[in-house]
Amino acid sequence: MARSATRRKPSSAPAAEGGAVNPKAPCPCGSGRRYKHCHGSGYAPPVTRPFEGLPGEPDWVALRELVPAATAPLKTTDGRDVTLASVLPGGAPALVRANGEIMLGVQLPASSDDVSRDLGTALAAALEAPTGAPVEPGPIGAAGSAGPRLQELLDLSAPLDVTVHEDFAFWLEGTDPSPAAKAGLEQANQAVLPTVRLPGLGAAYWVRPSDERAHLRWVRPEPEEKLLDALARLSASEQILLGEGTRYAGAFRAHGLVVPVWDLPADTLADDWTDAATDFQARLEQALTVTDPLTSDERRARAGLISRQITLR
Template sequence: MKARASVETPGEVGPRQPCPCGSGRRYKACHGAPGGPAAIFVSRPFAGLPGECDIVALRELVPAATATLTLAPEVSPEREDRSVVLCSLLPMAAPAMVRDSGAIWLGLQVQHAFGDPSRDLAAVLTAALEAAAAGEPGIVGLTSDPGPGPRLQDLVDLDAPLDVTVHEGFDYWVADVEGRDDLAGALDQANEAAYPTVRLTQVEHAYWTNVGTKEHLRWVRPEPEDRLLDALARLHAAGEDRLVEDSRLVGMFRAHGLLAPVWDLPLGTGAEAIEEPATRFGEALERALADETPLTASERSARAGLANRQVTIR
């Protein structure tokens, strides 16, 4: 077991730089302002958690997925066997639900934002554990900034891997519910809004999706932004960033301190067809990441183009 230490990751953002929350305002006029939207802003809130990249993907990119969280025994010994399921989205975007069985579902795609999603998740999880212990099923949420407190890194076993299951829709919401007829309409509506998504098996943290008009690969990467941009620029300048014929690296998302490169894929490609190309690209990317020589003129130009095609989520 690793030491139970909270992972401190304050954002190093200049006052005149765009606020990393994605508001479009300068940091000094947003999260950096006295009395701004949050008392704190953590630029990489899930650092140190098992499956950090997948947690970011489930929070921002994947419609329907679950993963079991393992609580740290020292959090409370009697809760060690409590089932805690991390969910991309819960009904009504609920922060958490205590099921009739006593299991806890913790939602990632929520409406509130108080500066540190890891602390917010920990506050919701703590409240849900208390409700479950009291035998009180139902929705648990936040109505205001929870203030200082533990972060998710303090509550879970940092050695336990995060095993993600991507679902075709939201039927898992009601898998343990009898008499589902009154929920059928809402469930159908939710399922229709969920784009087909598959987590690749040969590389980590990469998700294929079909949005109807196009297919995409979205690959959340753990490397620091500058280092990753340099490596991607080297591959782009060398023409080595194409996965399959007519595919194109079109840009990247920035979310919670990580970058997620995005490729456009031709319709009909499918997830299986990009497993091996993604593996080859991953190997090439590792070599590029290890290259410390200065960028050439063409590589610097490619880097500038990639940097200009970033979209910050939240």
């Protein structure tokens, strides 16, 4: 759950000469801070769901936080093709290949309170960069960035079609790589965990971090409170598991969406979990339609689910 905080009531801040807010007075927003350290400093609240409004919002979250090597085609509002990548060499925000292909990396080493604006700033710079030249988007992740958001640059009618790769070979496709580039690729590939996107189930990703364990990480599109109620109902009725040998491990919150996680036997292939996950999807959809108040058992189950939930972003 989101951290609660006691907020002071909005106050009428004393005006400075000329009608401006006195910078030393409490901020009128009620934060309790001085105006000069709050809205007077150009403060803007964090964007809780930076990918909201983009097709495939759960997959944007997955590529940003969960998936090591994946790509997806994008199209800008003026019809230009862009390749979205989970990560680019060196954590670069964007690059333009010699053949003119634009690549945008969603996993950045630094970010501001609006990841969509960070990525939009990088994409805008790439769209203006000459072919084969380094992209210089400026300080990505800097507070107060005035660059565009992804929602302003991308064609929102184009679906997000994600392809998961076994390694980062797509970095060098169509290029004549140097020995240093090949060595960098080999080193990066050593960190790639086996990952599979289960077909027909949205942003449901199987991953095997070791020979002893595997997980299903499923970025859900539902509002958090409604989803937690539905999961609590399934947990109380012992319908939250995916089958024998599985365990509901908990969930984390990333970019405004909830990501339930199950522990799975490592010796079962990813494709073998599609049917079990499809059955769970049906149970969850049914639970989401229930509007009755939670029973005492369901409330206890909900509390247990929340105790195992953490926030990444």
